[in-house]
Amino acid sequence: MTLLGVELWRGEIDLVSPFRTSFGTEASRELLYVRAVGDSHAGWGECVAMVEPNYSSEYLENCIQVVSRFLVPLLRADSSAEEFVSLAAPIRGNYMSKACVEAALLDLRLRQQNISLAKFLGATKTRVASGVSVGIQDSLDDLVRVVGEYLALGYLRVKLKIEPGTDIELVRTVRKEFGDELLLQVDANAAYTSADAEHLKKLDEFNLLLIEQPLPEDDLAGHVKLAKIINTPVCLDESITSFDTARGALDLEACSIINIKPGRVGGYLEAKKIHDLCLSRGVPVWCGGMLETGIGRAANLALAALPGFTLPGDISASARYFARDITKPFTLENGHIEVPNTVGIGAKPLPEMLADFKKIATFEIAAN
Ligand code: SMG
Numbered sequence: 001m002t003l004l005g006v007e008l009w010r011g012e013i014d015l016v017s018p019f020r021t022s023f024g025t026e027a028s029r030e031l032l033y034v035r036a037v038g039d040s041h042a043g044w045g046e047c048v049a050m051v052e053p054n055y056s057s058e059y060l061e062n063c064i065q066v067v068s069r070f071l072v073p074l075l076r077a078d079s080s081a082e083e084f085v086s087l088a089a090p091i092r093g094n095y096m097s098k099a100c101v102e103a104a105l106l107d108l109r110l111r112q113q114n115i116s117l118a119k120f121l122g123a124t125k126t127r128v129a130s131g132v133s134v135g136i137q138d139s140l141d142d143l144v145r146v147v148g149e150y151l152a153l154g155y156l157r158v159k160l161k162i163e164p165g166t167d168i169e170l171v172r173t174v175r176k177e178f179g180d181e182l183l184l185q186v187d188a189n190a191a192y193t194s195a196d197a198e199h200l201k202k203l204d205e206f207n208l209l210l211i212e213q214p215l216p217e218d219d220l221a222g223h224v225k226l227a228k229i230i231n232t233p234v235c236l237d238e239s240i241t242s243f244d245t246a247r248g249a250l251d252l253e254a255c256s257i258i259n260i261k262p263g264r265v266g267g268y269l270e271a272k273k274i275h276d277l278c279l280s281r282g283v284p285v286w287c288g289g290m291l292e293t294g295i296g297r298a299a300n301l302a303l304a305a306l307p308g309f310t311l312p313g314d315i316s317a318s319a320r321y322f323a324r325d326i327t328k329p330f331t332l333e334n335g336h337i338e339v340p341n342t343v344g345i346g347a348k349p350l351p352e353m354l355a356d357f358k359k360i361a362t363f364e365i366a367a368n
């Protein structure tokens with residue numbers, strides 16, 4: 001069960017179309033992977049940080065520093081993912097950095113033990129209902145066309161990105177065009193303030209599944225007030241960085257639904273704890289997305305197969321993001337994506353794709 005070394009890999013894959021949110025536009029995905037090298041297997045973890053610190057304070061270059069200087073030095077030849085998580089606990093924040101190291105270690109250890117991540121986490125589903133997150137478009141006509149194309153492919157739920165000035169009319173248009181049956185939700189990526197409560201109340205008439213992260217991540221009190229004013233259920237994304245923040249937000253009634261992203265909460269083990277908490281309280285959860293390639297997507301599918309994930313998540317097919325994914329592509333079948341059930345995360349980078357990536361660092365791991 002030896003861990004011999006850790007490698008960092010970097011590369012970039014173009015998105016099939018630019019993805020615009022209230023905080024910016026992504027045209028390609030710059031990527032960082034951690035590869036945990038054992039004596040007979042290797043494990044892969046994908047870092048979900050973006051190039052700029054706009055979604056959260058983390059960003060890719062900084063993750064390379066944190067992983068190299070603070071996280072890899074904690075590892076020993078026999079480290080388990082669980083041990084790594086407790087050794088990394090004194091390092092504040094830096095959830096995305098911790099999560100990609102943990103994921104690589106989990107993938108390696110589960111391959112060595114010949115078990116799948118889905119089985120290890122306690123998955124109860126073999127396929128996961130797939131939703132799609134639709135970026136802000138140049139016009140309402142474009143939006144209707146794009147949503148129509150996704151629905152024709154079979155996506156079971158649509159999430160619209162909104163921002164002040166591009167919200168009520170946009171939701172009205174999509175609701176009118178595609179009808180009351182469409183599972184529809186919105187995501188503001190923290191673009192509003194408490195002063196917008198009455199404005200956001202106008203969304204009530206559209207029977208949305210939820211509104212995701214309307215206010216800044218630190219404004220839990222604002223979300224508590226907003227949740228009392230609007231009828232649309234409030235779901236938190238950026239605000240939830242740990243089990244403790246999840247419990248606090250639920251205790252305060254700042255939200256009634258949680259978007260779980262392993263990268264945002266420091267890893268799959270913490271994500272599972274949040275899932276278990278929500279399941280025990282009857283709080284619905286769903287798996288968010290960070291424009292992951294197949295490495296992150298494979299692991300997210302295992303997580304989303306847990307019983308508390310009762311809402312369709314932002315895990316779409318590879319083709320929604322990339323012309324060529326780093327792994328064998330994940331495809332949509334009747335609105336669902338199959339959960340990998342082979343060892344570890346059940347996916348590996350394709351050698352021909354990795355050829356365009358660069359190994360930017362190699363670390364040897366000390367014997368115990
Ligand atoms: O992976 O399909 C995906 C993206 C889903 O909207 C998505 N993610 O706030 O939930 C969110 C955003 C964060 C990433 S935006 C670049």
Ligand code: MG
Nearest residue numbers: 187212213237
């Ligand atoms: Mg979000």
